[in-house]
Amino acid sequence: MSSTESGEIAELRRTVTELADRVRRLEATNEVRQLQFKYGYYLDKCLYQEVVDLYSEDGEVVFAGGIYRGRAGIERLYLHRFRERFTGGHNGPVRGFLLDHMIMQDVITIAPDGASARARMRCLMQAGVHESTPEQASRTQFEQWWEGGLYENRYVLEDGVWKIRRLGYTPFWHADYDAGWAHTPPLTNIIPKVTFPEDPLGPDELVDGFEFFPATEVVPFHYPHPVTGV
Template sequence: MSSTEETTEAAELRRTVAELAERVRTLEAASAIRTLHHKYGYYLDKCLYQEVVDLFSDDGEVVFAGGVYQGRAGVERLYLHRFRERFTHGHNGPLRGFLLEHIMMQDVVTVSPDGRTACARIRALMQAGIHESAPELRGRTSFEQWWEGGLYENRYVLDDGVWKIKRLGYFPFWHAEYTKGWAHTPPLNAMIATRTYPDDPLGPDELVEGFEFFPATDVVPFHYPHPVTGKRS
């Protein structure tokens, strides 16, 4: 083999190693993102709201039911002051008789070329309710038992080697009171934000126009292009 052939072969080998290393990095990042989001769901199931907040970057934010909660203060306002105070009266952790089960599925994860950021689209199906043996919990939820269907469009950032949530966008599209089903449950429009903080002490920092519950069927924009046509919707 000539020296020229050896040089060409070595260059091709280096390119192959570099390409494989990049693929491994992307696959590991995608796996880490899926794991991060599923851990988020498990914490949320058990009302571990402080643990949920700690998954966010310092400049992270949440989009929820027509509002944007910005920065660590906004994230804490939503999870610690709104959710935790309402559902568990400030207790960080599960309460006997209060059911929350977030089933996460159909995740599509896209890692940026530089491996520093990522996006994910994930479907959620929730079962929730108050057991009859815990009447003291009644009044904290809209229904005694219900289903909820929603969609996440999230962004993540690699912060000092640790993946964190940069922007969690949760769109709870429909609710179904268990005895009525989704066809007969009125939209929970009272959940949609109409005032911002501090006018509303538990409100978002910014309002998002156009959010509606089922029977509205709006499409949350996809973070990824169509895999065949390359177009964005």
Template sequence: MSSEEVAELKAIVESLKKQVEKVNDEAEIKKLHFKYGYYLDKCLYQEVVDLYADDPGTYVEFLGGRYLTKEGVHRLYIGRFASRFVASRNGPVHGFLLDHAQMQDIITVIPSTSPDIPTTAKARFRALMSAGTHQSIAQTHPRGLVQWWEGGVYENEYIKENGLWKIWKLRYFPFWHAEYNRGWSLKEEGEFVPPKARTRGEGDEVGPDELVEGFMLWPDTRVVPFHYPHPVTGEFVKEDDLRAPAWNTDVKLSEPALKLGE
């Protein structure tokens, strides 16, 4: 075998190695996010927090607020969600339903270009949630008797820390909430989960560290920006095409396009 053939084989092996690493990374990120959903289903909030990176750039963006660093993540899931839904325990309470179906994953791995730069990834997932309280706990659970649906999209970032993929920047955009028997068209604004109006510094002990643009709910139908370009044209969707004007009106008069925070 000539030196040229050996060099060619080495190049092929290196290319295949990178492809296998990419496929493996995509699979690990998908599993990570699906595990996040399963833990969230059963209010296992400590397990959820443990999925997040220790990196100082870690945050959760939810309902117009951003919870910064691992401490902010802890404050949201354990300080807010656990106290509200399960009386501050870690795990479910009898009669409370909170199922999250995670699907339609699009994952883009961003390889490291130097030892000082970690490997990261971006991913888009769709969520469909069914939630509520059983009639047997209507008098004991603070939510009373309620059933609702929720649909939304994640545009997340992930980071590889010490060889493990972890959630780095989670951005969840709920599109709509709906009572089970009335459907989504009759929902009153703020009926299910109102946006956070105050930050932690403004007196809300379990509030976000900062407020951000981007909160939206039906009938707002703006597009959450895609982290990836079109697979055929290589172009990103135009900003005006992410907006949602009223029927047959000038798009320039509508709400500005949503943007993904850094």
């Protein structure tokens, strides 16, 4: 074999390796995106157990000024706080309660080793209770409302399956449907003041400085600027 042929074979191998790596990254990106979208669909229908099962064993949730750690903390948030409040302990939708999450504008970064990932996504939610089910009204702050928030999440590949490692959800604003976001007071009452077990439904750790709109803090970006690299 000539040196030219050897060089061409080596170049072909490099190309195949590079393309295979790009395919793995594209597949991982799509799997992470679908994982987060499936999370939203489960949450829409109050399938809280299914949501919990999307997390890794050492997973955690950052939500509205609190950090819920491990499976116990995640279950405390979804099963004991959300499920008990919104569906009375029932795992699944209840008549008259609307909770639709639209997740979009995803920026997903796969780690070089392909075993973990990070993502930034936006969430817009419409929610409310129907007038035919007045018993649901006591479970919510408003009869119908909007919510806007941002995810900065981490994911991990465990035994070939992508799972949520850290869901960092920052709900920026809430808007009573009739009043709008300009006239809806911040929901400061849902920001935790104490941790578990002093608060049986509270987080394992508090996040200092968390505020709702009209505060407009920037949630740190997990990726560098695409032009400046900073």
